[in-house]
Amino acid sequence: MQTETNKKHDPAGWRSVPASTTELSRDRIEKLLSEEWEKFEKTYPQSGEHNKRASKVLPLGVTSSFQHWDPFPISIVSAKGAYLKDVDGRKLLDLSMGFGAMLAGHLNPTVVKSVKKTLRNTGTLFVTPSPIATEAAERFQKRFGLDMLRFTNSGTESTMYAIRTARAVTGKKAIVKIEGGYHGGYDPLQVSVKPDLADIGPSDAPVPQIPFDVEPGEVFTVPYNDASRLREIFSQHDNRIACFVIEPVVENLSIILPDQGYLTEVRELCDEFGVALIFDEVKTGLTAGVAGAAKKVGVQPDLICLAKSIGGGLPVAAFGGKQKYMDAVVDGRMAHFGTYNGNPLVMAAAIAVDEIATPAALERAEEINKATLAKIDAIILEYELPAHTIGFGVKGAVIWSRTPVRNYRDFKQTDFEAAELAWLWGVNRGVLTPPGLDEQWLVSLAHKQADMDLLVESFRALAQALRA
Numbered sequence: 326m327q328t329e330t331n332k333k334h335d336p337a338g339w340r341s342v343p344a345s346t347t348e349l350s351r352d353r354i355e356k357l358l359s360e361e362w363e364k365f366e367k368t369y370p371q372s373g374e375h376n377k378r379a380s381k382v383l384p385l386g387v388t389s390s391f392q393h394w395d396p397f398p399i400s401i402v403s404a405k406g407a408y409l410k411d412v413d414g415r416k417l418l419d420l421s422m423g424f425g426a427m428l429a430g431h432l433n434p435t436v437v438k439s440v441k442k443t444l445r446n447t448g449t450l451f452v453t454p455s456p457i458a459t460e461a462a463e464r465f466q467k468r469f470g471l472d473m474l475r476f477t478n479s480g481t482e483s484t485m486y487a488i489r490t491a492r493a494v495t496g497k498k499a500i501v502k503i504e505g506g507y508h509g510g511y512d513p514l515q516v517s518v519k520p521d522l523a524d525i526g527p528s529d530a531p532v533p534q535i536p537f538d539v540e541p542g543e544v545f546t547v548p549y550n551d552a553s554r555l556r557e558i559f560s561q562h563d564n565r566i567a568c569f570v571i572e573p574v575v576e577n578l579s580i581i582l583p584d585q586g587y588l589t590e591v592r593e594l595c596d597e598f599g600v601a602l603i604f605d606e607v608k609t610g611l612t613a614g615v616a617g618a619a620k621k622v623g624v625q626p627d628l629i630c631l632a633k634s635i636g637g638g639l640p641v642a643a644f645g646g647k648q649k650y651m652d653a654v655v656d657g658r659m660a661h662f663g664t665y666n667g668n669p670l671v672m673a674a675a676i677a678v679d680e681i682a683t684p685a686a687l688e689r690a691e692e693i694n695k696a697t698l699a700k701i702d703a704i705i706l707e708y709e710l711p712a713h714t715i716g717f718g719v720k721g722a723v724i725w726s727r728t729p730v731r732n733y734r735d736f737k738q739t740d741f742e743a744a745e746l747a748w749l750w751g752v753n754r755g756v757l758t759p760p761g762l763d764e765q766w767l768v769s770l771a772h773k774q775a776d777m778d779l780l781v782e783s784f785r786a787l788a789q790a791l792r793a
């Protein structure tokens with residue numbers, strides 16, 4: 326029988342939950358955490374010094390608060406392929422890869438060549454139409470099966486403009502988003518981003534949590550993987566709801582896979598109630614597969630938001646989709662402007678990424694990811710760790726939970742202390758996964774199995790330490 330916790334996930338994803346596990350000793354975790362934090366400060370002294378200098382001019386010493394952690398983050402001077410060099414001169418395996426934006430690998434030769442050519446022969450900004458932007462648009466139109474698209478400079482802009490397009494076309498204003506979901510800095514999307522459970526009511530009737538500094542308009546929140554709650558919200562308020570914004574695979578809460586059939590139901594509900602379906606593929610995109618998560622799970626949204634992986638590390642993003650929606654940009658119902666949109670430099674990078682992100686290249690990286698997940702899985706089984714592996718496309722993670730995580734409230738029940746230790750353990754051994762415990766690793770086109778085996782061996786050593 327399928328219960329809430331053993332529901333099948335979409336077959337495009339990877340999830341392996343061990344049948345039997347043994348508790349971790351809390352004392353042991355705390356002891357290791359304290360030893361590892363001490364070791365961290367000794368291992369990265371120049372990063373500490375750099376943070377002191379940077380904190381005098383940049384709040385927290387960083388250019389985006391995501392980059393910060395206590396006591397200080399690691400400062401990087403350069404990067405190539407799958408590796409970073411820090412201010413202490415250490416070489417670190419990068420598994421964060423710019424939160425997935427560096428799918429192509431750092432300083433990918435094809436991207437560098439294309440950008441250099443543009444700097445030499447083309448120019449950096451015309452604010453006029455240009456064949457290079459049209460070529461990039463044609464490539465993404467074809468790749469993602471979009472009727473039309475527009476370029477922006479960030480994921481935040483893409484989700485904002487997609488929502489405004491949905492409002493212009495539906496003539497309605499309210500939005501529905503996933504509880505716990507992150508979609509960039511636009512005000513309505515700040516609602517219930519990783520809220521305290523005490524602030525959001527019961528799971529079957531979530532209450533939106535609104536930070537003081539945002540003016541969100543009318544926003545409803547629903548748990549991920551809960552089509553019945555979505556139906557309820559749609560039925561009660563459909564005359565006001567313009568769109569449903571969702572990451573098809575949630576990649577801001579580690580990785581949460583859609584239950585089998587969930588996204589198809591979502592598509593049907595949006596059609597039934599005249600609500601625009603917006604897939605935020607800022608994190609999935611090319612890391613999910615050649616045409617994103619939509620193609621991989623076989624559900625087409627009305628509008629899609631792209632960023633990160635499409636730009637080879639340069640700030641390029643896009644929103645696009647069905648003609649009915651993009652007509653609002655054509656006729657001006659939704660005003661879309663931007664000085665730097667589609668500038669030649671970022672278009673050159675995007676064209677290069679389109680060239681190198683071939684089915685064969687992405688499949689190779691996905692195979693490495695699967696092999697890595699399988700190796701870590703074997704360690705989890707051997708040491709009976711209360712954890713499981715999860716993966717989608719070229720991304721993977723270990724979730725410190727004995728049961729599958731299907732939504733934000735499940736995610737909040739996972740063992741954050743063990744997750745912090747696992748992350749810090751890697752950091753102290755030169756294996757850098759993303760700083761937030763809600764992120765995942767990325768196998769870029771530059772990573773080889775030997776690189777990923779460094780993660781596997783560091784995880785094995787952690788398992789041994791936990792059971793010592």
Ligand SMILES: Cc1ncc(COP(=O)(O)O)c(C=O)c1O
Nearest residue numbers: 479480481507508509607608632
């Ligand atoms: C799913 C998702 N949407 C939107 C954004 C915002 O993108 P950006 O940081 O480029 O504004 C992010 C950023 O991490 C994201 O993860």
